[in-house]
Amino acid sequence: MDHPEEKEINDSNGETSKLTPNVVMTEQDKIPYPKRVFLIFGSEFCERFNYYGLKAILVLYLKNKLAYDPNDATVLFHIFTAMTYSATIMGGIISDVWWGKFNTIFYLSMFYTVGSIIISIGAVPLIDLSPNITLIIGLVLTAIGAGGIKPCVSAFGADQFKIPEQADKLSKYFSLFYFTINAGPLISTTVLPILRGNVHCFGENDCYSLAFGVPAALMIISILFFVTGKSSYTQVKISSENMILQxxxxxxxxxxxxxxxxxxxxxxxxxxxxxxKYGIELVSDIRIVMKILVLYLPLAFFWTLFGQLGSRWTLQANRMNGNLGFYIIKPDQMILLNSLLCILFVPLFEIIVYPILNKIGVRRPLQKITIGGTLTGISFLLATLVEFKIVSSPMHSVNMLWQVPQYVIMALGEVLFSVTGYAFSYEQAPVSMKSVLQSFWLLNIALGNGIFVVITKMNIVESQAHEFILFASLMFVAMFIFGIMAHNFKNNTMLLK
Known part of the structure; x- marks a missing residue:
């Protein structure tokens, strides 16, 4: 009888050899890939379709149908985004302490779905309901649902893998998950503007109720995808205390x-x-987290700028000409460039860009984040040039393709900034604080959108071009401060090597 960890086989020459490592791999391969994660992928695809599809057409709905001033429409858009990412902390606490990930995702998805349905119903002109009130109620419920489930979904999918035996499969899972969260927006920002503008319903020349209704239907499908695997999911036991509360x-x-x-x-x-009372280990971990959170503060300005793709940049496209000769681009379709470019750039960066950066000495995550933030500021300078061109030309005469360079630079900045930032948050956090740092990284998005609201309400500048210059300048200043802080962070904590 063979030794359980060795096995002799005949090779092609009739000789025998021992393949101990192969037996170890075979034992690992006996653990099947958790196919139930594809239900989570399906659910996430539908949810991201809803969220980004809603955001793509929201500003134009506020401006064109509810007669909002462009500034007020933009402010409400960013308040909604800030509310969504503020709710991530709530979702993490509820999941850890009371409901667990599955129940948190399920119950808050119900809030999400109801909110989406209310928005769609409120957009039907024949129904005797205030579209303003129904929209606000719907957005609040949607923000609670979308934000609450965000810190739970990817982690719940990761729980389905047995670690360390399936560590390699887990890394591939995160790659597929990232692809899914970009594929949903890519399709929704392509389809929903067409439904909004090309379909005529209820005697009007557009159909916002349908454009909002399709995402609502997708949220119902999202829940069905998710609950289908309930009996087969691996569910991690909840703790009695949330680390953020600790x-x-x-x-x-x-x-x-x-x-x-x-x-x-x-x-x-x-x-x-x-x-x-709390022990040296927890106190030491909190010290590390606090130092990283201080480092995060200037990074909020990235989200101040990035959030404007769905607001200011969409309104800019609304004053441009989308005629390509063979197709007419809708202004709220331009944002699909961001998802498309990110899907293309992520593998491109891994294969080409990062090796080149390594050769020229750009290896540390904080260097990449600084470059990404700087590129984001440059994208707003390009948006400024487009704005000057629009102002100096007849209405709707400047083609929307002039926006492509600013979207390209923004996408380059996003990959360097956002993807690297997520990885940095995970890698540098103590083991007990990894979820905490991810939650605060998401909360930084809320802070960035809040900064936009405050600056906009202050009416510092009079023209859109000057506002773009202002935000670009703030981004450059933030990255300069961040660069200094990053240098001190390395010297003082020795976390980065």
Whole structure:
């Protein structure tokens, strides 16, 4: 009988050889790929179709149908985005402490679906409902649902793999997941503007109710995809405490204890006052997280600019000519360029760009993030040039293809900034804090959109071109500050090597 870890086989020359490593691989390969994750992919595709499709046509709906001023339409768009990403913290806490990932995704998806349906019904002109009120109610429910499930879905899919035996399959899963979250927006931003503009319903020359209704239907399909695998899903047991709550409790305890003991038992740092209750390991982990969160602060400006693809850039396209001769581009279709370019650029960067950057000394994640943010600022300078051209030309005479360069530079910046940022957050966080940092990375998106709302409401500039210049300048300043902070971060924490 063969040894369980060795097996002799005959090769083509009749000689025998021992293939111990092959047997180990065979044992690992006996664990089947969790096909149930494809239900999660399907669910995520439908959900992303809904979210980005809604955002693609939202500003034009506010401006053209509800008679919003362009500034007010843009502000509401960014408030909705900020609400969505603020809800990620809530979703993470609910998932960790009370409901678990499956129930959190399921119940909050119901909120999401109801919100989408309300928006669609409110857009039907024959129904005696206030479209403004129904839209606001629908957007609030959608924001709660979309934001609440965001920190749970990819993690729930990852839970279906057995680690470390399926570590290689898990990495491929994340690649497929990233493809899925871009494929949904790519299709929705292509199809929904056509339904909005080319279909005539209820006696009008457009059909926003259909354009909103299709995403609502996709959310129902998303839930059906997800619940189909309920009996086969691997569900991780929930903990009694959420790590984000632990962080706030630890800091609160430190502040309270310092007031009582700063004279009798002085400590070098604030968090040292919590070591007796929470332990040195948790306190050390919180210190690392706090240093990374401080580093995040200038990065919020990236999301201030990036969020304008669906607002300011769409409104800019709305004043341009989409006639290509063989096809007329809708202004809210231009944003599909972002998803398409990201899908193309991600593998291109892995194969060509990153090896080149490594050769010229750009290896650290923070360097790539800085370059990505700088490119984002440059994209807004290109948008400024387009804006000057629009203003100096007859209405709707400038072709939308003039926007392509700014979208290309923005997509290059996004890949360097966003994809690298997600990886940086995961790699640099302590084991106990990886989900926490991912949640705060998403919360930074809410902060960036909040910054846009504040700046817009201040009415600092009078023209759109000057506003683009303002945001580009803020991005460059933010990246300059970030570059200094990144250098100090390396020297002080030694996390980056």
């Amino acid at each position: 962080i706030f409790k630890c800091i609160k305890h430190a502040v309270h204890t310092k007031r009582l003991e700063r004279k009798t038992k002085p400590q070098k740092n604030l968090l040292d006052y919590s070591i007796d």
